[in-house]
Amino acid sequence: MTDRTPGFATLAVHAGAQPDPTTGARATPIYQTTSFVFNDADHAASLFGLQAFGNIYTRITNPTTSVLEERVAALEGGTAALATASGHAAQLVVMQQLLMPGDEFIAARKLYGGSINQFTHAFKSFGWNVVWADPDDIGSFQRAVTPKTKAIFIESIANPAGSITDIEAIAEVARNAGVPLIVDNTLATPYLIRPIDHGADIVVHSLTKFLGGHGNSLGGIIVDAGTFDWSKDGKYPMLSEPRPEYHGLKLQETFGNFSFAIACRVLGLRDLGPALSPFNAFLLMTGIETLPLRMQKHCENAKAIAEFLSTHKAVSAVNYSGLASSKYNALARKYAPKGAGAVFTFSLKGGYQAGVDLVSNLKLFSHLANVGDTRSLVIHPASTTHSQLDDAQKTAAGAAPDMVRVSIGIEDKEDLIADLDEALGG
Amino acid sequence: MLNRMNHDAYPDSYIRAILNGVKTIAVVGASPLNVRPSYFVFKYLAERGYDMIPINPGQVGNSLLGKPFVASLRDIDRPVDMVDIFRASAHVMPIVEEALALTPQPKVIWMQIGVRNDDAAARAEAAGLQVVMNRCPKIEYGRLSSEISWMGVNSRTLSSKRAPAPVKGMRLSLDRASVAGGDTAASDRATRPRSGTS
Numbered sequence: 001m002t003d004r005t006p007g008f009a010t011l012a013v014h015a016g017a018q019p020d021p022t023t024g025a026r027a028t029p030i031y032q033t034t035s036f037v038f039n040d041a042d043h044a045a046s047l048f049g050l051q052a053f054g055n056i057y058t059r060i061t062n063p064t065t066s067v068l069e070e071r072v073a074a075l076e077g078g079t080a081a082l083a084t085a086s087g088h089a090a091q092l093v094v095m096q097q098l099l100m101p102g103d104e105f106i107a108a109r110k111l112y113g114g115s116i117n118q119f120t121h122a123f124k125s126f127g128w129n130v131v132w133a134d135p136d137d138i139g140s141f142q143r144a145v146t147p148k149t150k151a152i153f154i155e156s157i158a159n160p161a162g163s164i165t166d167i168e169a170i171a172e173v174a175r176n177a178g179v180p181l182i183v184d185n186t187l188a189t190p191y192l193i194r195p196i197d198h199g200a201d202i203v204v205h206s207l208t209k210f211l212g213g214h215g216n217s218l219g220g221i222i223v224d225a226g227t228f229d230w231s232k233d234g235k236y237p238m239l240s241e242p243r244p245e246y247h248g249l250k251l252q253e254t255f256g257n258f259s260f261a262i263a264c265r266v267l268g269l270r271d272l273g274p275a276l277s278p279f280n281a282f283l284l285m286t287g288i289e290t291l292p293l294r295m296q297k298h299c300e301n302a303k304a305i306a307e308f309l310s311t312h313k314a315v316s317a318v319n320y321s322g323l324a325s326s327k328y329n330a331l332a333r334k335y336a337p338k339g340a341g342a343v344f345t346f347s348l349k350g351g352y353q354a355g356v357d358l359v360s361n362l363k364l365f366s367h368l369a370n371v372g373d374t375r376s377l378v379i380h381p382a383s384t385t386h387s388q389l390d391d392a393q394k395t396a397a398g399a400a401p402d403m404v405r406v407s408i409g410i411e412d413k414e415d416l417i418a419d420l421d422e423a424l425g426g
Numbered sequence: 427m428l429n430r431m432n433h434d435a436y437p438d439s440y441i442r443a444i445l446n447g448v449k450t451i452a453v454v455g456a457s458p459l460n461v462r463p464s465y466f467v468f469k470y471l472a473e474r475g476y477d478m479i480p481i482n483p484g485q486v487g488n489s490l491l492g493k494p495f496v497a498s499l500r501d502i503d504r505p506v507d508m509v510d511i512f513r514a515s516a517h518v519m520p521i522v523e524e525a526l527a528l529t530p531q532p533k534v535i536w537m538q539i540g541v542r543n544d545d546a547a548a549r550a551e552a553a554g555l556q557v558v559m560n561r562c563p564k565i566e567y568g569r570l571s572s573e574i575s576w577m578g579v580n581s582r583t584l585s586s587k588r589a590p591a592p593v594k595g596m597r598l599s600l601d602r603a604s605v606a607g608g609d610t611a612a613s614d615r616a617t618r619p620r621s622g623t624s
C-alpha cells in the first residue's frame with residue numbers, strides 16, 4: 001500500500017471515520033451512552049491506568065466524538081485533538097495544563113470579546129494573569145515576555161473585524177521565549193489557514209462557528225501540533241513530572257508527541273468535566289464533511305458583498321482584509337490565499353441610528369450574536385453586546401457606534417446584496 | 427536491507443511490515459512498575475498476541491504478567507525476532523552488539539521514544555537487521571490499526587472497510603491506507619529541534 005497524501009476534501013469526509021465494526025453502518029453512529037462495559041477487571045485496570053486504548057466514560061472519550069477529534073487533527077495537521085463542550089471550554093482546558101497560580105500568558109488584544117472577558121475575569125480568579133499585546137506591533141509581544149510567561153495566545157483571523165495576524169512572526173517570539181504558541185483558528189478554519197504550518201504549537205477552535213457551520217451546535221476542540229518539548233526546563237509540570245492522579249505516570253515520556261492532547265483529556269476533561277455531547281459531535285462532524293465547499297462559498301460571497309458595500313453611498317468604510325484597500329491585505333494574501341474569511345465590519349455614515357435601522361430593516365440577514373452559520377448574520381455591537389459602554393469605550397473596544405459586523409452565509413449573493421441595498425435605503 | 431534507512435521519517439509501510447512480521451519481542455529494560463512506559467508496551471503487545479520476553483537483570487526470579495524476567499539477551503531460550511530497547515541512547519551499543527551475537531540473529535532492533543543511537547543503528551543495518559529509533563511500537567501498532575483513534579489521536583490512516591471489534595489477544599489489521607508520505611505521526615516531532623517557520 002503506497003503512502004500518498006490525500007487532499008483536504010478527502011480528509012474532511014474520511015479522516016477518523018470507518019464503517020462501524022459491529023453493524024457496518026457507514027455514517028458514524030451516535031454513541032449516546034454515558035459508559036462502556038469492561039471485558040474483565042484487568043481490562044478495566046488497563047483502561048483506567050491509560051495502558052490500553054479504549055472507552056470508559058463519555059466525559060473522557062466517546063467513539064462518536066473521537067471521530068470528530070481525529071478528523072480535525074487531520075485537517076489541522078496535528079498529532080491529536082480533543083473536543084470540548086464549547087470553544088471557551090477548550091481555552092480553559094488548554095490553560096489549565098500550562099499555567100499555575102501566579103503565572104502569566106500573553107494574549108493579542110484583538111480577540112473575540114468573550115475571550116477577552118474569560119481571560120480578564122475568570123482566568124484572573126484562578127491566578128492566571130493575562131498580559132495584552134497588540135497583534136499589529138510584534139515588538140509588543142516581545143516586550144511582554146517575563147520569566148512567568150507560559151504561553152502566547154492569538155487568533156489567526158481576529159474577531160470582530162476579520163484582521164489577519166502575522167502568525168509566523170509571533171511564533172518566532174514564542175520560540176525565543178521557550179513557550180508554546182496557541183492559535184484560535186475559529187474564523188479561518190483549517191481550510192483557509194493551517195496555523196501549525198506557520199509555527200503554532202496548539203490550535204483551538206470554537207466548532208460552533210464555521211467548522212460545524214450550521215448554527216445548530218456548540219462545541220470546541222484542542223489540536224496538539226506535537227511540536228513542543230514540554231520536559232526541557234520543568235516549566236510544564238502537568239506534562240513533565242510524575243502525576244499523582246496517575247500514580248506517578250509522566251505524560252510526555254509515555255505519550256510522546258501527542259502528550260499535550262492526552263494531558264488535556266486525562267487531567268482537563270476528566271477533572272474539569274466540559275465534555276462534548278456525542279449528538280453535538282455527530283452534527284459538527286457532518287458539518288465538517290462540507291467544510292471546503294462551504295468555505296469557498298462563504299469567501300466568494302463575503303468578497304462580493306465587501307466590494308458592493310465599499311461603493312455604497314451610505315457606507316463610510318469597509319474592513320475586509322480580502323479587499324486590496326485593507327491594511328491587512330498583504331497578510332491575507334500570504335496566510336489565507338484561498339479567501340479572507342466571511343466575518344467583517346463596516347461603518348455607516350448615518351452613525352448609531354443608521355446601525356439600528358439597518359439591522360431592523362434587513363429581511364434575510366438574522367440579527368443575532370454568532371458567526372459562521374450557513375445563514376447570513378448581522379449585529380450592531382453598539383446597541384447590543386456593547387450597549388453598556390459609553391461612546392469612547394465602545395470605540396476602544398472595536399464597537400464604534402457606527403459599526404456593523406456581518407457574517408456572510410452561503411445563500412445566493414445577489415439576494416444578500418439586494419437585502420443590504422434595500423435596508424440601507426437603496 | 428543494504429541501504430540505510432532514513433531515521434528521521436519512516437514510511438508507514440516499513441513500520442507496518444515490521445509489526446506484521448515479528449512474533450517474539452524481547453524488551454530490554456522492562457519495568458515491573460505499572461506506570462512505566464516499558465510496562466505499558468509489554469502489556470499491550472502481549473495482549474495483541476506477541477510472545478513477549480522481559481529483560482532486566484535486577485528482576486531475575488520475578489515475572490512480568492506471567493513471563494519470567496531474564497538477565498540479558500544471551501539468556502533467552504528461544505529465537506527472538508525483535509529487540510525493543512528502553513535504555514538511554516548511550517547504553518544502546520552494547521545491547522546491539524549482544525543482539526548481533528545471537529544465533530539466529532534478531533530481524534529488528536527497535537529503540538523507544540527518546541532513544542536514538544545512529545552508530546548502533548548503522549552496525550545493526552550492516553548486519554542486515556532493520557532498525558527503528560525514537561518510536562514506540564505500542565503507539566505505532568495503535569496508530570496503524572487505528573485503535574489509537576479512541577484517544578483522538580491522528581492515526582494518519584484512512585479506511586472504508588469494516589474492522590472487527592478488538593478483543594483481548596486479537597491481532598488487528600494494520601493494512602489501512604496511509605495518509606502521510608513518510609514521517610510517522612506518533613513520536614518524531616517533539617524530540618527533534620524545531621525547523622524554522624515555513
Ligand SMILES: Cc1ncc(COP(=O)(O)O)c(C=O)c1O
Pocket residue numbers: 086087088089112114115155159184186187205206207208209218219220370371
Ligand atoms: C474566535 C472565537 N473564539 C472562541 C469563541 C468561543 O466559542 P464558544 O461560543 O463555542 O464557547 C468564539 C465565539 O464566538 C469565537 O468567535
